[in-house]
Amino acid sequence: MRGKKLGRLVGVVAxxxxxxxxxxxxxxxxxxxxxxxxxxxxxxxxxxxxxxVITPQSGIASVVGKPLTEGNRVYWEAKNAKGGVAGxxxxxxxxxxxxxxxxxxxQSYDKIKGDVVAFQQILxxxxxxxxxxxxKADNMFGGPASLEGVWVKQASLxxxxxxxxxxxxxxxxxxxxxxxxxxxxxxxxxxxxAYGASGLDGxxxxxxxxxxxxxxxxxxxxxxxTSAQVGELADANCDAVMLVSLPNDTGSIVTKMQGRNFSPxxxxxxxxxxxxxxxxxxxxxxxxxxxxxxYGAPWGDTSIPGMAQxxxxxxxxxxxxxxxxxxxxxxxxxxxxxxILEQAAKNGDFSKAGIKKASNQVGTLTFEGLGGDYKxxxxxxxxxxxxxSTIAKAAVGPPEGLQILVTxxxxxxxxxxxxxx
Amino acid sequence: xxxPTGSMIRSYADDLRLFPxxxxxxxxxxxxxxxxLVPYLINxxxxxxxxxxxxxxxGAIGLNLLTGYTGQPSLGTAAFIGLGAFVAGxxxxxxxxDGIGYDFNLFVYLLIAIVAGGAVGVLIGLPALRLRGxxxxxVTLGLVFVxxxxxKKWTTFTGGNEGSAMPVKADLNLGFWSIDFLxxxxxxxxxxxxxxxxxxxxxxxxxxxxxxxxxxxxxxxxALQAVRDRDxxxxxxxxxxxxxxxxxxxxxxxxxxxxxxxxxxYLGYLTPDETSxxxxxxxxxxxxxxxxxxxxxxxxxxGALFVGALPxxxxxxxxxxxxxxxxxxxxxxxxxxxxxxxxxxxxxxxxALLIIVFLVFEPRGLAGIWRRIQAYxxxxxxxx
Numbered sequence: 041m042r043g044k045k046l047g048r049l050v051g052v053v054a055x056x057x058x059x060x061x062x063x064x065x066x067x068x069x070x071x072x073x074x075x076x077x078x079x080x081x082x083x084x085x086x087x088x089x090x091x092x093v094i095t096p097q098s099g100i101a102s103v104v105g106k107p108l109t110e111g112n113r114v115y116w117e118a119k120n121a122k123g124g125v126a127g128x129x130x131x132x133x134x135x136x137x138x139x140x141x142x143x144x145x146x147q148s149y150d151k152i153k154g155d156v157v158a159f160q161q162i163l164x165x166x167x168x169x170x171x172x173x174x175x176k177a178d179n180m181f182g183g184p185a186s187l188e189g190v191w192v193k194q195a196s197l198x199x200x201x202x203x204x205x206x207x208x209x210x211x212x213x214x215x216x217x218x219x220x221x222x223x224x225x226x227x228x229x230x231x232x233x234a235y236g237a238s239g240l241d242g243x244x245x246x247x248x249x250x251x252x253x254x255x256x257x258x259x260x261x262x263x264x265x266t267s268a269q270v271g272e273l274a275d276a277n278c279d280a281v282m283l284v285s286l287p288n289d290t291g292s293i294v295t296k297m298q299g300r301n302f303s304p305x306x307x308x309x310x311x312x313x314x315x316x317x318x319x320x321x322x323x324x325x326x327x328x329x330x331x332x333x334x335y336g337a338p339w340g341d342t343s344i345p346g347m348a349q350x351x352x353x354x355x356x357x358x359x360x361x362x363x364x365x366x367x368x369x370x371x372x373x374x375x376x377x378x379x380i381l382e383q384a385a386k387n388g389d390f391s392k393a394g395i396k397k398a399s400n401q402v403g404t405l406t407f408e409g410l411g412g413d414y415k416x417x418x419x420x421x422x423x424x425x426x427x428x429s430t431i432a433k434a435a436v437g438p439p440e441g442l443q444i445l446v447t448x449x450x451x452x453x454x455x456x457x458x459x460x461x
Numbered sequence: 462x463x464x465p466t467g468s469m470i471r472s473y474a475d476d477l478r479l480f481p482x483x484x485x486x487x488x489x490x491x492x493x494x495x496x497x498l499v500p501y502l503i504n505x506x507x508x509x510x511x512x513x514x515x516x517x518x519x520g521a522i523g524l525n526l527l528t529g530y531t532g533q534p535s536l537g538t539a540a541f542i543g544l545g546a547f548v549a550g551x552x553x554x555x556x557x558x559d560g561i562g563y564d565f566n567l568f569v570y571l572l573i574a575i576v577a578g579g580a581v582g583v584l585i586g587l588p589a590l591r592l593r594g595x596x597x598x599x600v601t602l603g604l605v606f607v608x609x610x611x612x613k614k615w616t617t618f619t620g621g622n623e624g625s626a627m628p629v630k631a632d633l634n635l636g637f638w639s640i641d642f643l644x645x646x647x648x649x650x651x652x653x654x655x656x657x658x659x660x661x662x663x664x665x666x667x668x669x670x671x672x673x674x675x676x677x678x679x680x681x682x683x684a685l686q687a688v689r690d691r692d693x694x695x696x697x698x699x700x701x702x703x704x705x706x707x708x709x710x711x712x713x714x715x716x717x718x719x720x721x722x723x724x725x726x727y728l729g730y731l732t733p734d735e736t737s738x739x740x741x742x743x744x745x746x747x748x749x750x751x752x753x754x755x756x757x758x759x760x761x762x763x764g765a766l767f768v769g770a771l772p773x774x775x776x777x778x779x780x781x782x783x784x785x786x787x788x789x790x791x792x793x794x795x796x797x798x799x800x801x802x803x804x805x806x807x808x809x810x811x812x813a814l815l816i817i818v819f820l821v822f823e824p825r826g827l828a829g830i831w832r833r834i835q836a837y838x839x840x841x842x843x844x845x
Binding site for chain 1: 772
């Protein structure tokens, strides 16, 4: 009798545990499950899974690459401490310094591709595009560390986060409906490359949905003098400027704007901001005129499970890490890869083809509030990225120099955004 | 009676011989054997490094013809590299799946690139007739920016800011024999794309080196060098500045476009931005001929090998955490937050230092060092 009762109790406990496991993120929960034992393959030796990282660890772009990689590392250290993927396979990162140069990145790829099961992080738009041709040829899988819309339908890539196009569309919608922009002149200033084109694409699509006209669009080369472009926007009497730039150019552009007594509302796409800008000489201008268009959980909001877990892990494995949006992206990116590896473990297959197959079986990648859910579906053509944004304003004091105005902002304009193949 | 050595020049025919000594002929055989065997034997890491070095060597040989032999400094190489790469993308089937461009085989899109490069080179050569030195540098510098603008705006040809996929095959079909250099089968073994690209790139290194060597050792070459040394005097003695300057630009640009095709095949995808096709790329080619040796063909090859292999040598052989012996100062660290350089940063610093050292102490580059070594052993034991 006692044996039967005990058996029932164990059954109930197991059922509850399964139910919790089913509703919680398998990745965070440790994900122990009975699956086939995966055979050894390149990058997996029966106990350790190796993932590649190709990212700038030196040079100007290392301000992005280092915290991003730190986010990857902290996530996997915490996961390994819990046992690893499927509760038993540790994950090891093989980090290569790309120096933000395509040739170096390709040589790094060629060097480690035989030693890893997939690539956790590949940073740089041109680098991802070039590496992606090799990923396709080698039937491998990798995570691009940017929000380009062109990644969405690429079967060899693991995009995460709300794409730039959607951020721009939601940003315009918010400005017109809640930011006091109704009837105002909206303009755009974008760097003349793929990132800039993505932002402008989102703005153009949103303007069509919202039936507004973008008064003036100017482009600039990164690192160049932008006086002429700022002058054009000032002459066009723009009330708001959608800014698609990187932080070093943002500073220079804002200085030019102040020099011309031109003070539009700046709607800056996520990478245009870097923590610390609020304390520069241009700080008061940012605080009055800069709106940040990004996605995901506000740093420090422990009511969001994903953020609470990230801060706990950060405290243990990188206590000196300052609030950093790129760290958060890297952590969420590792969480995405974890879900795919858990699926691959369930299938008992960590081969290159096995990882890609697993990516088509995860269904939807969840981020516990760190970012919106990303539908992966049965193939890359089914993918549907999150459509939510976080909108903040520059401020002195809050983490990252950003005071959150609204989270999970969605709009019809953002939902209508289409992505190229 | 003792026979004269191969290095003794007794006639014009002797002077024209490409491989006058037995040592050089043996060297040629060794190099040809290396060409056939090395891609077959090495791993992907080194195949990747050496295939890129081959591409750079081709562009550097072309630039050396223009700058080293004709005295026309140029920073325009990146423009022609871009032209060749985008021709490959458009005519080689890179974007054909999206219904854009053509799907010709390697021979056709190489030919189109070479002709296009040569034609644009002629156009650039015309203003060079009235310019020299710094002024010519500025004109060719402008070409890089104009080209970048054109690549960004000519979206049907280049894909605009989104860029262009490059050909996924580099196939030749001669009826009796066919090969795809990106998936080659050699001695019955299927090799990787980097190994195939090595065969293709270093094959063209041999072809372009022979072509340029043939130009510079004959009458046109002497005319080019006369233009370089004293252009007015050259014209006085009957050398047509128009003909030789424009020809040098055309041939150099055609070779750069050829290198561009191979560069595109290496990258797999190309976007027209400053980091890929900007001034830095042109300066790198200039640095290759400075380090290798201005005015020498094998100097271009040595420079390309040196510049191409240095970062990989450091990555492979310098420890992840390396302190200066005795003093213990941190030189290389893998900890992003610690004092010291990453391996990538160290490679960049050494690369920059070596360029300075070569410019100051050995302006004739690696080729100059090699010549001194040759001279030492040729005159041994009477080397002074």
